[in-house]
Amino acid sequence: MELRHLSYFATAAELGSINRAAAALHMTQPSLSRQIKELERDVGHALFERTSTGVTPTAAGNGLLRHLQVVFAQLERMPEVLRLAEEAREPVRIGLPQGMPHDWFRGIIEALHASLPAASLSLHEATTEDQRPLLQNGLLDFGLLHFDAPELETVPLLDQRLGLAVPAGSPLSDRTSLELADFDGLTVMAHAFGEVNAEETRVRAAVAASGADTAWVFRRFGEHSELIAMTSEVDAVFMTEASAGRQLSDWVWIPVEALDTSGVPLVTRTWLAWTPPLRPFLQRVVDVVTDASRPA
Template structure:
């Protein structure tokens, strides 16, 4: 069958007359009638019947109409996909990042995004992992990097990085090679305020064992936690990469355990929803980044 003839046939049925269809297709009515007649000859069926108010599809015409619409839809979809292969996708993608990840990754991420997807716009939303997870489920974000998110049937997780949690102490503190969990209460600590993924990790590890920390203060930002540790206010519990957010003062640190606990960074994406080329390209870009080096402030 000729694709143009199928298109003409569908337009005649939808318009209800040859004259209206010819006008919409910018062709003469005799030319349109001839094309439909050729289609009828090809399928050896009468497809249209004339009425006092125009034309109606016959039983054979109704059968062909359903197939013709499907064929034209598939053809248009294939044409669009092939067109996308030759053009950089456009649109807007919104990524959620925890504050300390945004601080270390944003410049490199934006630079690479602009290089790879020059016609698209990248929007970065910062927030705690708990809030980013809620925004992702609610559809406010397209993708997000999260620390230790709770399982969700609505989200898919891909682990990017795992780091051991360390006891970080003020300058001059003598620490063993590894700090036993039972010894942690002897180190007064400054911790991130709940809700916080690091705080949740610590509580999940210690509470079932009946271990209670001496919490001196709770603050929101990891940078503030490190500033307090540098001034000797107390120790803290942080992943290794967080040490690079301090002023540069060398702080004593040691892994905790056994059992140890690892802080996990994941790429979270909705299981349902659109999966455009723009989102695929952005996800691929996020997977390519050297997250370990970036979070530690190393050259890339």
């Protein structure tokens, strides 16, 4: 088995066609088919099902494809790994979800640079769900997750208050805090797919239990959150202050001072997560990050 055979297989799986893959690889179709058959013999499994429109991976093929995504990602990092080794630097790959306060994370970076000058930080923006397989497959050393993943080692780092962002002309815009009763009669936008779904579930349950009549609109948040909120004609957006500052900079963010139905404050928590065991240098990273996250 050679790496090129695995690359041929991955290309055919991605394009769903031996013919298209052969063209993309500048090969003839018979030659590519022969290479894939050799790979199937080597691994002892059929990797493709042939259909009238092309090919689709078998269960074994999908398993190999997932594994190759990790292998190819590691191969792409090889020049960086070699360069850092030559410079006596230690790579530290950290997953960073949306909604993190930049000033807080800058403090983490400064603490790492001060305490571990050999650390070479590499940040990768990804959602909590996207980070979990990256951590398990060794493509990230650490993740910042918005819930406590049971399959990983975790330590809580940061609690962020949740609140409502409202337009400057809103009747609520001069308030310094809100209660659950203030949700009554509002149309509120919340994440349809994102990073604080668990907290949103808690706040919706708490709002409903308070008797407030609230209409919820679910959308994906991002660069165009303000336009999405405007066209959805909502009164407020439920989010953290950090997200509001970046995505709704012209709106006013007001914290919600309330407890959920279990009596727990409505905050979103971030955990530092990793797959054990850690090599000693990375354990020192955990110590520095947790110390830097403690309130002064």
